[in-house]
Amino acid sequence: MPLPSRVVLADGRTAAVDRGRPPRVRKRDPNWKRPGRRRVLAIRDRLRELYGQPVNDPHGHPIAELIRTVLSQNTNDRNRDVAYARLRERFPTWEQVRDAPTDEVEAAIKPGGLSPTKAPRIQEILGRLGEHPDLDWLAEAPREQALEYLTELPGVGRKTAACVLIFAFGRPEIPVDTHVHRVGGRLGLFRAGASFDEAHDEMRAITPPEDAYELHINLIRHGRATCRPRPRCGECALRRMCPWYRERGRLRQPAGALPAETT
Ligand code: SF4
Secondary structure, X not given: OOOOOEEEOOOOOEEEOOOOOOXXXXXXXXXXXXXXXXXXXXXXXXXXHHHOOXXXXXXXXXXXHHHHHHHOOOOOHHHHHHHHHHHHHHOOOHHHHHHOOHHHHHHHOHHHOOHHHHHHXXXXXXXXXXXXXXXXXXXXXXHHHHHHHHHOOOOOOHHHHHHXXXXXXXXXXXXXXXXXXXXHHHOOOOOOOOOHHHHHHHHHHHOOHHHHHHHHHHHHHHXXXXXXXXXXXXXXXXXXXXXXXXXXXXXXXXXXXXXXXXX
16 A cells, blocks of 8 residues: 555644655744754764763564563553563463453553553554564564554554664664653754654654664663753753753752853
8 A cells, every 4th residue: 555645743733754764844933943963963972972872782572572662651660671571471472461361461560550551452452463463574664654553553652663663673763752852852852842753753853863772862861860850950061052951951050050161
């Protein structure tokens, strides 16, 4: 079936379907300008100085990544991992997970929280993947087709779909979680007030494919370490390149609190 030339985004706007080029998203904020390559690379390099250069090691197990990401919703990494390990121990195959009584799946994943919601969702997802659940074809599928297929699964959004593509196959996606959304927005990588889906499109548009994994991981690290919900701008090595700091962060710092600029 031929792909449409344009798709409707979550906020009602339209964007060109990817055909090997980054998607074009219409900009509505007159005060925001899409950052150029030099600026993106400067941010990448500064983050690299702080957090190193993480290297992606795709594991090749898309269903495992999909289910792990569903389990990660509204919980921390540790509880997600415990829930996932218990699920795989109790049901070694995806067919067994799919066909098990739901209350047994729920019991297995209980440490991950929200198990009454996640258990039937996981079984419904697996039920959509065919008699012998398989997502290996996503490795070679056109990007829009892969994203469309994944996001039509129950409870699967752009972030989860992006996680499957980048962590299982090393395809260049930048999952936009709450850290990437907060830090990227403050750094002006996408416009203020952008939805998660718009931020995803923008991040992919501005990021060289070979830097997607690194930028994703290091924006998260920066969001956990410094650019927290209450940002620690006074100790941030990116503040000279940060529009949020220029506009607001400086006003928030107590007099004399800023160390000498090192950037
Ligand atoms: S200067 Fe402040 S707002 Fe900007 S990236 Fe650093 S911590 Fe975040």
